[in-house]
Each structure stands twice: as C-alpha cells, then as structure tokens.
Amino acid sequence: MPIPDHVAALRARVGTDLLWLPGVSAVVRDGDHRLLLGRRADTGRWAIPSGILDPGEQPAAGIVREVLEETAVAIEVVGIVGVFSTPVVTYPNGDRSAYLDTLFRARPVSPEAARAARVADDESLEVGWFAAHELPADLADSTRERLEHEREFLAAPDDAALFVRP
Numbered sequence: 001m002p003i004p005d006h007v008a009a010l011r012a013r014v015g016t017d018l019l020w021l022p023g024v025s026a027v028v029r030d031g032d033h034r035l036l037l038g039r040r041a042d043t044g045r046w047a048i049p050s051g052i053l054d055p056g057e058q059p060a061a062g063i064v065r066e067v068l069e070e071t072a073v074a075i076e077v078v079g080i081v082g083v084f085s086t087p088v089v090t091y092p093n094g095d096r097s098a099y100l101d102t103l104f105r106a107r108p109v110s111p112e113a114a115r116a117a118r119v120a121d122d123e124s125l126e127v128g129w130f131a132a133h134e135l136p137a138d139l140a141d142s143t144r145e146r147l148e149h150e151r152e153f154l155a156a157p158d159d160a161a162l163f164v165r166p
Contacts, residue, residue, distance in 0.1 A: 023099035024063040025050035038124035047140040072120040082162030
C-alpha cells in the first residue's frame with residue numbers, strides 16, 4: 001500500500017510509533033442497491049473503499065478521490081453515517097495507526113460510472129458490486145462494523161449521524 005508523502009515524512013521522524021490520522025470510508029451503493037467492494041492487496045480481504053485525507057483536504061472530497069483512485073468509480077456523497085475512532089492497526093512493516101474515520105453513504109454519479117468499476121491502483125486485487133445476500137465470506141471486520149453502522153443509521157428515525165455517546 002502506498003504511504004502518502006505527508007505520512008512518510010512523519011514516519012521518518014517517529015518511526016513505527018502510533019499515529020492518529022484522519023480517515024474516510026464510504027458505503028457506495030448502485031441503483032440496484034449493490035455494494036461496491038475491493039479486495040485489499042495488503043490483507044486479501046474484501047472491504048469498502050477507504051483512505052487517509054491529505055493535509056487540508058475536505059472529508060467528502062477525500063472519499064470521492066479515494067473511491068475513484070481505488071475503483072475507477074466516480075461517486076457523489078449523499079450523507080454522513082457517522083464519525084468513529086478505529087482500534088489501533090499494526091501494519092506488516094510495524095507501523096501503528098489509529099484513525100478518526102468519517103463514514104459516508106455514496107452512489108455512483110451515473111449508471112455508466114458504476115459500470116466503470118475495476119482495479120484502478122495497487123491497493124486492490126479485485127473490485128466488484130455485491131448484493132446484500134452475496135457478500136464475500138472474507139469481508140474485513142472493519143467493513144462488517146461499518147455496514148452495521150449504516151444499518152443503524154438507516155433505522156434511526158431522524159437521519160442523524162451516529163456517534164458513540166460518552
């Protein structure tokens with residue numbers, strides 16, 4: 001997985017110490033309510049698109065960029081499901097990070113954009129659309145959790161973003 005330049009610069013100073021980083025992820029559904037997933041190159045597991053924001057980048061713009069970079073699908077953000085912190089992740093090289101993740105709901109900008117889905121960078125091995133009853137068995141735990149957040153959000157009567165109450 002490529003490390004963003006600004007994170008590489010931090011890593012040069014702090015080594016593998018824990019970094020707290022702004023992240024974005026999206027539950028992207030097409031017109032048939034299928035879910036966009038990519039099989040991650042680092043873990044081999046299927047996951048929703050996600051990534052790290054660039055310095056000064058707006059979260060919605062960041063997830064639009066990440067989805068396009070990873071899957072070649074142009075999307076529009078339709079809402080925020082919630083904002084959550086993640087557990088610490090230890091990468092194979094020993095780097096440790098935790099993320100403040102903004103989870104969005106999104107859709108392709110058009111049917112043509114949805115059909116463009118393909119592996120678009122070296123972060124994914126495969127990309128595809130999946131019906132709810134056909135999700136891969138090797139779905140990342142973080143994606144299962146985010147899909148549960150989406151389900152809770154959609155079941156809430158007021159469409160308010162979710163958060164963990166203190």
